[in-house]
Amino acid sequence: MIPQFVVEHSPALMVVVPLLAAFVAPFSGKVSHAARAVLVGGAMGITSLLALVLASDVYAHGTRIYVFGAGSAALAVPPDSGGIPVRIVFAVDQMGALMLVIAAVSSLSVIVYSLASERGHSGLGNFYTLFLLMVTGILGMVSTGDVFNFFVFLEILSIASAGLVAFRIDGGPAVEAAIKYFVLSTLGAFAILIAIGIYYGEYNALNMALIAQRMQFTLLDKVALALFVAALAMKCGAVPMHFWTPDAYSMAPSSVTALLVVASQASLYGLFRVVFSLYGVVLNAACVGWFVIVLGVLSMVVGVTMAIPQKNVKRLMAYHAISQTGYMLLGVGVGLAVLGNRPFLEAFGYMAMEGGLFHIINHAMYKGLLFLTAGAIFYRVGTYDLNRMGGLGHSMKWTMVFFIIGALAIAGIPPFNGFASKLMIYESVFAFNPALSVIAMVVSILTLASFVKVFHSIFMGPVLPEYRDVEEVPLPMLAGMGILALVVVFFGLFPSLVVDTLVAPAAHALADRGMYIAAVLSGGA
Amino acid sequence: MADILLVLDTGTGFWNPVAWILGAAVAGAIALLLYALGERGYKEGTPQEEPFLSGNPEPGGGLLHVRAGNLYWGFLDAMGGYYERLVSLHTGDLHDYVLWYMGISALFLVAVVVFR
Numbered sequence: 001m002i003p004q005f006v007v008e009h010s011p012a013l014m015v016v017v018p019l020l021a022a023f024v025a026p027f028s029g030k031v032s033h034a035a036r037a038v039l040v041g042g043a044m045g046i047t048s049l050l051a052l053v054l055a056s057d058v059y060a061h062g063t064r065i066y067v068f069g070a071g072s073a074a075l076a077v078p079p080d081s082g083g084i085p086v087r088i089v090f091a092v093d094q095m096g097a098l099m100l101v102i103a104a105v106s107s108l109s110v111i112v113y114s115l116a117s118e119r120g121h122s123g124l125g126n127f128y129t130l131f132l133l134m135v136t137g138i139l140g141m142v143s144t145g146d147v148f149n150f151f152v153f154l155e156i157l158s159i160a161s162a163g164l165v166a167f168r169i170d171g172g173p174a175v176e177a178a179i180k181y182f183v184l185s186t187l188g189a190f191a192i193l194i195a196i197g198i199y200y201g202e203y204n205a206l207n208m209a210l211i212a213q214r215m216q217f218t219l220l221d222k223v224a225l226a227l228f229v230a231a232l233a234m235k236c237g238a239v240p241m242h243f244w245t246p247d248a249y250s251m252a253p254s255s256v257t258a259l260l261v262v263a264s265q266a267s268l269y270g271l272f273r274v275v276f277s278l279y280g281v282v283l284n285a286a287c288v289g290w291f292v293i294v295l296g297v298l299s300m301v302v303g304v305t306m307a308i309p310q311k312n313v314k315r316l317m318a319y320h321a322i323s324q325t326g327y328m329l330l331g332v333g334v335g336l337a338v339l340g341n342r343p344f345l346e347a348f349g350y351m352a353m354e355g356g357l358f359h360i361i362n363h364a365m366y367k368g369l370l371f372l373t374a375g376a377i378f379y380r381v382g383t384y385d386l387n388r389m390g391g392l393g394h395s396m397k398w399t400m401v402f403f404i405i406g407a408l409a410i411a412g413i414p415p416f417n418g419f420a421s422k423l424m425i426y427e428s429v430f431a432f433n434p435a436l437s438v439i440a441m442v443v444s445i446l447t448l449a450s451f452v453k454v455f456h457s458i459f460m461g462p463v464l465p466e467y468r469d470v471e472e473v474p475l476p477m478l479a480g481m482g483i484l485a486l487v488v489v490f491f492g493l494f495p496s497l498v499v500d501t502l503v504a505p506a507a508h509a510l511a512d513r514g515m516y517i518a519a520v521l522s523g524g525a
Numbered sequence: 526m527a528d529i530l531l532v533l534d535t536g537t538g539f540w541n542p543v544a545w546i547l548g549a550a551v552a553g554a555i556a557l558l559l560y561a562l563g564e565r566g567y568k569e570g571t572p573q574e575e576p577f578l579s580g581n582p583e584p585g586g587g588l589l590h591v592r593a594g595n596l597y598w599g600f601l602d603a604m605g606g607y608y609e610r611l612v613s614l615h616t617g618d619l620h621d622y623v624l625w626y627m628g629i630s631a632l633f634l635v636a637v638v639v640f641r
Contacts, residue, residue: 180619184626191630219638226634234626241629243615243622287640291633306611309601311593351536386593415542420533427535453596461590493542496533
């Protein structure tokens with residue numbers, strides 16, 4: 001049904017379509033609002049479709065290599081290049097495909113939502129330009145097989161994100177949040193650029209697979225590893241480098257915040273790609289694994305405890321995003337810590353990684369949903385202050401239902417998707433270290449307590465006089481939330497389907513460094 | 526096939542959401558049965574529906590709603606020492622953000638070099 005040409009060139013097209021649409025968006029707005037809506041909605045729909053087509057192709061046939069400027073993937077390493085892949089190469093394995101699925105579903109829901117939530121605001125041409133550039137950056141980061149292109153896409157993402165964080169200027173705080181985000185992102189990107197320079201100086205290569213093949217783990221490689229891991233851990237909001245997260249998440253428009261969650265996860269993907277695919281068993285997996293685990297535990301505990309006293313619903317949710325990132329770091333960190341120990345890896349390492357990766361896709365769905373519900377509340381009542389809310393369950397019933405689904409999922413309550421991934425993490429991490437599992441469970445209880453407070457504050461109680469005329473949000477906003485809510489419920493009811501078809505292949509692809517290197521350097525699966 | 530679709534293997538156990546939902550439905554049916562056997566003197570649209578506040582009239586203007594700032598006061602008070610330290614770390618100062626980032630980078634580098 002999908003033309004072979006489209007399937008063949010989907011890696012390039014899924015980046016080109018949003019990139020071109022980004023620069024056409026301001027002009028389309030000159031025609032009419034409807035023309036712009038058709039353009040950005042259509043472009044995002046096509047991009048999501050392309051990403052899903054590519055992901056399904058990868059799951060069906062194995063790693064896809066796409067070489068820009070060459071007729072076939074077999075020319076990834078040109079015959080006259082001395083064994084070096086000199087062209088720009090996209091390498092999408094099952095891990096990358098999993099991230100493509102996350103980005104496609106989330107971005108599509110968010111754009112549908114934003115067509116209603118942002119209507120009536122000024123500067124929408126610029127808004128959608130930056131929004132589509134964010135999508136371009138995310139898709140590029142999870143598709144590229146080249147460290148320098150990873151840096152380029154990371155920069156596209158960071159610049160567009162900073163612009164959108166500051167987009168609704170709110171007497172200065174939004175601009176301040178954007179500056180903080182931008183300064184830290186630039187420092188992180190600078191560190192990554194130095195690391196890339198180290199690789200290039202040592203191995204004469206920028207291709208990840210070739211660097212991995214030639215990796216010696218010299219002192220310089222350790223410096224590069226530290227620069228890469230710290231920068232990407234900061235970008236994904238790991239404690240104690242998380243301070244920018246509540247600032248940026250709370251000030252950005254809610255549709256942007258939902259996409260910032262996916263952007264953070266693209267950085268998490270980068271972190272995993274570096275430690276597993278670039279270094280793998282070459283590094284001291286136990287040391288780096290424990291470092292990731294400690295970051296994960298700190299993120300879980302500090303994130304959730306800082307969320308409880310918050311009065312601003314978006315700051316509260318931002319701290320929960322940090323806390324949930326901790327689960328992902330914990331699960332994958334345990335897998336990394338036992339990477340060199342085959343029996344442990346088989347016994348619980350893979351399961352921990354699968355739990356961590358499953359939690360990434362679940363988190364993107366329910367946290368995106370929760371941020372969209374926060375945006376829906378703001379759309380009607382004009383405040384994020386929980387102390388000023390109450391009784392909205394009488395008038396915003398659908399938003400309340402979507403909030404309940406998201407809140408129960410993030411708290412790990414069955415049968416929603418968050419429970420399934422957390423259960424996998426609890427049980428596998430318990431086999432590694434019971435104390436870590438107990439901490440994870442306590443954090444879930446605190447998460448539930450925090451969201452009970454939010455639910456009560458926003459939706460329960462009598463109708464407040466100032467909100468007597470509040471109505472439900474427009475249909476496109478409900479549709480955006482509905483897509484994510486459906487995914488949350490479906491993944492909760494059929495977790496094994498998701499784990500077996502999407503997550504387990506991704507975890508094995510991530511752990512199998514040799515397969516990644518062979519696939520890229522031979523031109524595909 | 527049904528097992529593959531419905532039962533999630535967690536390594537040391539398993540999870541079947543559909544069985545859980547069926548169990549929850551049975552528990553809900555029992556709860557509904559008990560509820561149906563309860564007080565039969567309830568009449569809609571009578572003063573029985575109004576809250577009883579020790580004989581005082583119900584305050585209006587949203588005063589009945591317990592606001593977010595009043596929730597979990599006991600928990601936050603009991604954890605006061607912890608929060609005093611934790612909140613003070615969140616200064617909002619960009620210099621501190623950068624210092625934490627640099628510090629963790631340096632710490633990780635030392636750990637990677639030392640623990641080879």
